[in-house]
Amino acid sequence: MNIVVTGGTKGIGRAINEAFAGIGFNIISCARNQEALDILNKELTNKYPEAKVFTQVCDMGKKEEVLNFASTIKQQFSKIDVLVNNAGVFMPGTLESEADGTFETLMNLNIGGSYHITRALLPLIKMCQGHIFNICSTASITAYTNGGSYCISKFAMLGMSKVLREELKPQGVRVTSVLPGATLTHSWEGTSLPETRFMNPNDIAKAIVECYQLKTAVVEELLLRPQLGDI
Numbered sequence: 001m002n003i004v005v006t007g008g009t010k011g012i013g014r015a016i017n018e019a020f021a022g023i024g025f026n027i028i029s030c031a032r033n034q035e036a037l038d039i040l041n042k043e044l045t046n047k048y049p050e051a052k053v054f055t056q057v058c059d060m061g062k063k064e065e066v067l068n069f070a071s072t073i074k075q076q077f078s079k080i081d082v083l084v085n086n087a088g089v090f091m092p093g094t095l096e097s098e099a100d101g102t103f104e105t106l107m108n109l110n111i112g113g114s115y116h117i118t119r120a121l122l123p124l125i126k127m128c129q130g131h132i133f134n135i136c137s138t139a140s141i142t143a144y145t146n147g148g149s150y151c152i153s154k155f156a157m158l159g160m161s162k163v164l165r166e167e168l169k170p171q172g173v174r175v176t177s178v179l180p181g182a183t184l185t186h187s188w189e190g191t192s193l194p195e196t197r198f199m200n201p202n203d204i205a206k207a208i209v210e211c212y213q214l215k216t217a218v219v220e221e222l223l224l225r226p227q228l229g230d231i
Helices: 011-021 034-047 063-076 102-127 148-171 201-212
Strands: 002-006 026-031 053-057 082-085 131-135 174-180 221-224
Touching (some): 011 082, 053 063, 102 131, 102 148, 148 174
Parallel strands (some): 174 221
């Protein structure tokens, strides 16, 4: 079984790679940093020697790199059982004050890359009636001050996920929108809040594995928040 996870070296993406390797999946993942990918490859290979681990540098905000990554995948793998559109970035600001180009950066990375890789890999996903997980956010359903273009991009991600769900129902492909609240990843680096105020990425990954393992049902939307709610 094969899983593709974009943005797979840190946070939720890293936890998802670990969780699926643990249940027998081959791992296909990308990130922008070669060194981080090398570390991921080595750690997963050492811990799960039966798993094939393939990684490639890819900036998911650049269409040509996304399509190149997808092309390489299609050359080496005949089917994709799970696709996790995880790559994304948070940039704070308001529509009035955020720097010029912020909108384009966030839309290209947070939604554009997912759109292009999904389109490219759909033939391999449909072949085995696979499962697509789109990592959205509570920002996909609740706009907040200083969220600016980030909220816009995450609303768009949820919209794409809903469209895919409707389009792929007859073809047996499951689509799940994952909407995590505050999760302790590098995006919160430097925060003064205690770790207990956040979710652990491993909990997100565990919930996704459990959604995948359902036999007769599909979780259309998976909403997760810290016990004390949003920050």
